[in-house]
Structure formats: structure tokens, C-alpha cells
Amino acid sequence: xxxxxxxxxxxxxxxxxxxxxxxxxxxxxxxxxxxxxxxxxxxxxxxxxxxxxxxxxxxxxxxxxxxxxxxxxxxxxxxxxxxxxxxxxxxxxxxxxxxxxxxxxxxxxxxxxxxxxxxxxxxxxxxxxxxxxxxxxxxxxxxxxxxxxxxxxxxxxxxxxxxxxxxxxxxxxxxxxxxxxxxxxxxxxxxxxxxxxxxxxxxxxxxxxxxxxxxxxxxxxxxxxxxxxxxxxxxxxxxxxxxxxxxxxxxxxxxxxxxxxxxxxxxxxxxxxxxxxxxxxxxxxxxxxxxxxxxxxxxxxxxxxxxxxxxxxxxxxxxxxxxxxxxxxxxxxxxxxxxxxxxxxxxxxxxxxxxxxxxxxxxxxxxxxxxxxxxxxxxxxxxxxxxxxxxxxxxxxxxxxxxxxxxxxxxxxxxxxxxxx
Numbered sequence: 040x041x042x043x044x045x046x047x048x049x050x051x052x053x054x055x056x057x058x059x060x061x062x063x064x065x066x067x068x069x070x071x072x073x074x075x076x077x078x079x080x081x082x083x084x085x086x087x088x089x090x091x092x093x094x095x096x097x098x099x100x101x102x103x104x105x106x107x108x109x110x111x112x113x114x115x116x117x118x119x120x121x122x123x124x125x126x127x128x129x130x131x132x133x134x135x136x137x138x139x140x141x142x143x144x145x146x147x148x149x150x151x152x153x154x155x156x157x158x159x160x161x162x163x164x165x166x167x168x169x170x171x172x173x174x175x176x177x178x179x180x181x182x183x184x185x186x187x188x189x190x191x192x193x194x195x196x197x198x199x200x201x202x203x204x205x206x207x208x209x210x211x212x213x214x215x216x217x218x219x220x221x222x223x224x225x226x227x228x229x230x231x232x233x234x235x236x237x238x239x240x241x242x243x244x245x246x247x248x249x250x251x252x253x254x255x256x257x258x259x260x261x262x263x264x265x266x267x268x269x270x271x272x273x274x275x276x277x278x279x280x281x282x283x284x285x286x287x288x289x290x291x292x293x294x295x296x297x298x299x300x301x302x303x304x305x306x307x308x309x310x311x312x313x314x315x316x317x318x319x320x321x322x323x324x325x326x327x328x329x330x331x332x333x334x335x336x337x338x339x340x341x342x343x344x345x346x347x348x349x350x351x352x353x354x355x356x357x358x359x360x361x362x363x364x365x366x367x368x369x370x371x372x373x374x375x376x377x378x379x380x381x382x383x384x385x386x387x388x389x390x391x392x393x394x395x396x397x398x399x400x401x402x403x404x405x406x407x408x409x410x411x412x413x414x415x416x417x418x419x420x421x422x423x424x425x426x427x428x429x430x431x432x433x434x435x436x437x438x439x440x441x442x443x444x445x446x447x448x449x450x451x452x453x454x455x456x457x458x459x460x
Contacts, residue, residue, distance in 0.1 A: 068117060
């Protein structure tokens, strides 16, 4: 996904500004689904079929044409099986042959066509708050945490690619030429050229992707080039004391290909091991965090809490901040809620970020989001233990349940008065 206006930036957006976004691949529809909320305005092309009758012959023909419509969003449905996004709502702006307030569904379906660019324009009902801006930034940036890095290589040639759930992006190519061998044993000149090739490939890798966190790395080549480069990466990581790169090198997936050309990446991605990794890597980090959260709950160490009210208390105390604090929220909470409630959720996110904590928005499309949803959609890992956070909340629930009466006794009303039984 990208801005239609190349000069536009996320940080420079005005709160009430509409943003025209171009859709480049099916994965963009998933991000659009997370970006569009109930109450927003969405403008997009839609097909309209009109009935036309010829005055002289009275023959009736049906004419289909594209028409831009703006709807106030009521619901959003994304179907990944057919790469289709349906945005339903009420027509909010005049258009030829339409009626204001009439219900309409905009269907944005991925079609790999060069003659027509898919797009939509979005206005946020409550402005571009921090959560909306973060969702937009994630949609616009192909180098996402869940993206894998694949290097398809051969002697003197490497193609560095980002692999998302739906597409492959060539980021950089290194071509130093193949080292010529005077005999079976590599001489010093040849070894230096190979070393230089590996160094340039590593520099290109660092320039192509964010290596501040562990990423899945696929190394593919004919022969032993990929194995040799992995050994070089591991040694370079030790020298540079780069634990992230060292972990990536040690866990890199090695795949054999017929050549080191970039078109052989399709051959790589079709291998069973890589295909499974592509499917799972998007949500691997979220699953790991949820596993950690449940393990901390089991230990009852006072650092794992869930429920909006309980987590809010911990956040207000600064317990979900710098030093390991993580706020976990289901992204669905931001999609179909009233404005005051959404603002409460956004304020929670803002406070955690201001305190230096980490925020993870999980999706119900994966088991990590479903597990979080079972806890009410909000949870947190605290930087330090806090106990009895939920006592006050439990007391309030008991008071409401008994309508202010003592909760250890049952009461029976009679004509003579009140009797304890």
C-alpha cells in the first residue's frame, strides 16, 4: 500500500485530512480492513449497472460503468480466500443516479491488472489518532516485523528480498562478478574477492531491512554458497557482538536452487519448510508473547494482568513502561466501538508509549488474538509485580450483584419486616 500523493507523510497528516491509498497487492486489503473503522468515510470506485432504453426501437440494454461513491461506514468484511474487502454503509455524498442515505456496499477486490489501479480514500471520523497513524504506517511499510528476508545467491551475485504473506519485494542486488579459480585450490586473490562479495552482501542486507529484532532468514543457492555465507554471517556477528544477527545466522533456512537469479525465489518458497514458515512467521512473535503471558499467569508472580479496568490501573501507575512492559490489545477493539470508548483505548496506548513500554495489537485471524480475546481483549505484562489490582473491581462486581445488600447472607422480605435466613 502507498500514498497516491508521493509527498504525503504519516507524520504530516492533518487530523481531518482524507488520505488516498493505492493498493498494490492482496495483503494491502488485510491492512485496509484493520485501518477502516465504523463511522469513517470511504470513497472508492464501485460498479453501477443502469437500464437504458433506445427511444426508437424500445430495445432495453444494460450498461455497466464505474462510479465513485462515498459511504459512511457501518461494517467492514474481509475475505482472504478471494482477496476481497467489502465496506458497507450509507451514501454520504451526492453522486449521479444515487440517493443520499441509501445503503451501499463498496467491494474492493484484488485483481492483478496493469490497466487499472485499485485505490480508496479514507477520512477518519475521530481524526488520525496515534493508533490509526500506527496502523497506517504499518500498512505503508513493506519491511514489517513479520516479513521474512530471503537472499537468493550464487558466486558473485546476491538478490536480497523481503517476503510478506502475499508478495516478494527485491530490495537490493549485489553483483561483484564470479571469482575465477586458477586451480582447484582458491588463491589469495580469489579468497579476497569472495570475502569482499560477502561483505557487500551483508552491508546490503543491513540497508535493506531492519535487523534490530530477529527475523526469519532464508539463504538459497546452488552448491555451497548459501552454507558458506551463513558461516560468514555467524563469524561477522560474533566479531561485531551482534546477537540478533548471530541468532538469524544460526537459525537461517538453507534451500538449494538451480541458480542464484531472483526468479528462482518462487522455487524456494514452494519448498515445504519455507511454505510453512511463510504461513506462520506473521504471527510468531505474537504467539511467543502470549505464551510468555500465560506462563507468568501460571506462576502468579504479579506481572501478568488482564481486563481493561485492571490493566488501566497498572498503566496509570506506570507499571507498563520502560524495562519490559508490554500492552496487549485486540485490534478489533478499535474497529467498531463508540467514540468515547475508542478514545479510552487510544489513551491507554498513548500512556504506555509515553512511559517507554511496548504496544502489541493482535488480530483474531490468529490463535494469539483469539487467546487474548478470551481474556477480554486487553492484557499487560508489567515491569514490576503488582498484587491485588483486581480486588477493588471484584468488590464492585459483588456490590452490583447483590444490589447493595450484604453478600454473605440471603435476604427474604415479609409483611412483618426483613428476616435473615
